[in-house]
Amino acid sequence: MSVIVKMEHVTKQFGGLTAVNDFCGEIEEGSIVGLIGPNGAGKTTLFNMIANYYHPTSGKIYFNDKDITAAKTEDMAKMGLARTFQVTKPFGDMSVLQNIMVGGFLHISKTKEVEEKARKTAELVGMTCDLDMKAASTTTVDKKKLEIARALAVEPKLILLDEVMAGCNPQEKLELVDTCRKVRDSGVTIIIIEHDIKTIMSLCDKIYILHRGEKLVEGTPEEVANDKRAVSAYLGEDFDNAENK
Amino acid sequence: MTYKGNSIFKGKFFVWLALIILAVVPLFSGLYWQGILVLVCYYAYAAIAWNFICGYAGTMSLGHSVYMGIGGYISTIILETKGVSPWIGMIVGAAVAMCLGVIISYPTFRLKGPYFTLSSIAIVELLGTFISNTESLGPVPIKGGSGWSLSQTGNQAVMFEFSSKLSYFYIAFALMVIGLFVTYRMSESKLGYYLVAIRSDDDAAKSLGINVTKYKLIAMAISCFMISIAGTFYAQYFRYIGPDRIFSYDLSVQVALIALIGGQGTVMGPIIGAIILVPLSEMLSAKFAGQMSGLNLFLYGVVMMLVVYFMPHGFGEHVVSILQKAEEKIFGRIKRKAKD
Numbered sequence: 001m002s003v004i005v006k007m008e009h010v011t012k013q014f015g016g017l018t019a020v021n022d023f024c025g026e027i028e029e030g031s032i033v034g035l036i037g038p039n040g041a042g043k044t045t046l047f048n049m050i051a052n053y054y055h056p057t058s059g060k061i062y063f064n065d066k067d068i069t070a071a072k073t074e075d076m077a078k079m080g081l082a083r084t085f086q087v088t089k090p091f092g093d094m095s096v097l098q099n100i101m102v103g104g105f106l107h108i109s110k111t112k113e114v115e116e117k118a119r120k121t122a123e124l125v126g127m128t129c130d131l132d133m134k135a136a137s138t139t140t141v142d143k144k145k146l147e148i149a150r151a152l153a154v155e156p157k158l159i160l161l162d163e164v165m166a167g168c169n170p171q172e173k174l175e176l177v178d179t180c181r182k183v184r185d186s187g188v189t190i191i192i193i194e195h196d197i198k199t200i201m202s203l204c205d206k207i208y209i210l211h212r213g214e215k216l217v218e219g220t221p222e223e224v225a226n227d228k229r230a231v232s233a234y235l236g237e238d239f240d241n242a243e244n245k
Numbered sequence: 246m247t248y249k250g251n252s253i254f255k256g257k258f259f260v261w262l263a264l265i266i267l268a269v270v271p272l273f274s275g276l277y278w279q280g281i282l283v284l285v286c287y288y289a290y291a292a293i294a295w296n297f298i299c300g301y302a303g304t305m306s307l308g309h310s311v312y313m314g315i316g317g318y319i320s321t322i323i324l325e326t327k328g329v330s331p332w333i334g335m336i337v338g339a340a341v342a343m344c345l346g347v348i349i350s351y352p353t354f355r356l357k358g359p360y361f362t363l364s365s366i367a368i369v370e371l372l373g374t375f376i377s378n379t380e381s382l383g384p385v386p387i388k389g390g391s392g393w394s395l396s397q398t399g400n401q402a403v404m405f406e407f408s409s410k411l412s413y414f415y416i417a418f419a420l421m422v423i424g425l426f427v428t429y430r431m432s433e434s435k436l437g438y439y440l441v442a443i444r445s446d447d448d449a450a451k452s453l454g455i456n457v458t459k460y461k462l463i464a465m466a467i468s469c470f471m472i473s474i475a476g477t478f479y480a481q482y483f484r485y486i487g488p489d490r491i492f493s494y495d496l497s498v499q500v501a502l503i504a505l506i507g508g509q510g511t512v513m514g515p516i517i518g519a520i521i522l523v524p525l526s527e528m529l530s531a532k533f534a535g536q537m538s539g540l541n542l543f544l545y546g547v548v549m550m551l552v553v554y555f556m557p558h559g560f561g562e563h564v565v566s567i568l569q570k571a572e573e574k575i576f577g578r579i580k581r582k583a584k585d
Binding site: 090 | 433434435438439441442444445446448449450451452453454455456457510
């Protein structure tokens with residue numbers, strides 16, 4: 001499989017603080033990759049650099065073999081990269097359907113066609129609410145699903161999901177895991193930030209653990225779970241026991 | 246009422262009925278009411294133009310009368326000095342206003358929220374002061390603070406001059422309907438969706454590939470083009486144009502308020518705002534013109550405060566939803582009867 005994102009020695013400093021330090025990594029096309037780590041480890045900063053919301057202080061990022069280190073945020077969608085936000089940002093004045101349509105207008109200009117496509121996207125992510133409802137008044141899960149649907153509407157090759165499951169109950173998390181798998185099966189690569197270890201272990205093909213801005217461990221879920229450094233820094237001693245129960 | 250899919254015009258029947266009534270009323274009313282209705286359409290049209298960028302994209306401009314002034318001045322100057330018909334001057338003025346709008350907005354769109362608003366006020370004050378103190382600009386006469394009184398040549402349609410108020414009314418009315426149609430088409434298109442998205446959250450908009458500055462500039466250009474035509478209409482209707490009124494912060498605020506009270510970012514909002522506010526302000530000032538002058542402004546202010554307090558999203562939403570309900574009731578009954 002080919003590599004869709006390649007990061008070479010990526011570093012980001014905010015004043016004196018180094019949020020991400022010398023990060024190297026490769027994301028394979030068609031996989032689900034998890035980024036985990038304690039708060040302040042630099043996960044979201046790394047995300048924002050891939051989405052070109054921030055630019056790295058040093059290092060290079062490639063997307064589909066193209067250097068995107070200094071690209072503009074608004075050009076990323078056209079290149080095939082979409083993202084969701086940790087704090088959901090629905091267009092509150094619009095309906096759920098219209099929110100998704102905003103994404104759809106990137107490739108199609110006919111309103112009717114965009115609407116039809118948006119309905120299909122809503123179905124794919126399993127939106128259960130009334131699509132004509134105002135986006136601001138939907139539930140947390142639906143807002144999370146809406147973020148995913150809106151991002152998918154730009155027809156990305158890669159989607160960045162920033163803590164989409166935070167604030168959801170176990171049942172809703174299962175639904176979202178299911179949504180992620182469906183999205184991957186439709187041919188979209190996923191990078192996901194998540195705190196729920198069990199969810200991420202079952203969902204991802206590959207995991208990066210970040211710690212204080214540096215890459216601590218990378219590997220398949222099994223490799224990571226058995227790594228001493230990962231266990232002591234983040235997963236915790238109980239993790240092994242929990243798995244064995 | 247922007248939220249529901251394609252239903253902004255679902256109360257269509259009553260919208261059309263209201264427009265037809267508005268079009269017919271001046272035929273049977275006296276000069277006084279004809280005058281008020283001209284102003285209703287004129288302000289509605291200006292507010293529609295303001296709403297096009299400021300209502301939809303949420304860039305609160307309080308200096309939009311600058312572009313009205315540009316339009317009015319250009320058509321007037323070339324009429325008075327070269328004898329060119331204002332119909333042509335109107336388009337020339339609109340084109341200049343459009344270019345100027347884009348040039349001014351390109352840097353000022355970088356300013357966020359209140360800072361953009363402040364810059365728009367600064368621009369109207371700046372241009373107003375400049376025009377007031379300039380007698381001529383090279384070979385072009387500006388006439389400073391005294392302004393231009395347009396020469397009277399009689400009833401000449403080609404020269405945008407009419408002896409009856411009714412003719413002016415139908416011109417303003419046509420402008421308003423065109424403005425309404427343009428806004429409706431925009432709100433149902435990519436541009437409309439993008440502008441509302443930008444208003445809600447420009448970071449999220451960018452993440453969906455929207456070039457925020459580009460789409461705001463497109464909307465600004467169209468808005469300036471439209472509002473500049475209102476300036477030409479103003480000059481032709483009142484036969485006078487001067488900096489104190491048209492290049493003023495007051496007029497800009499008045500136009501913005503009509504759209505805000507009616508419902509910014511909605512298709513019908515500006516018209517509903519004008520229908521309510523313009524006659525109200527005219528009647529109040531007529532009533533208290535003699536003895537208690539100033540009381541009219543006080544009452545006008547009270548009405549505004551009540552609207553803002555009880556209907557923060559404007560009148561429009563409520564009016565449209567009442568009309569829709571009425572329509573459903575009436576037509577639902579007719580349909581049911583037809584089935585029986």
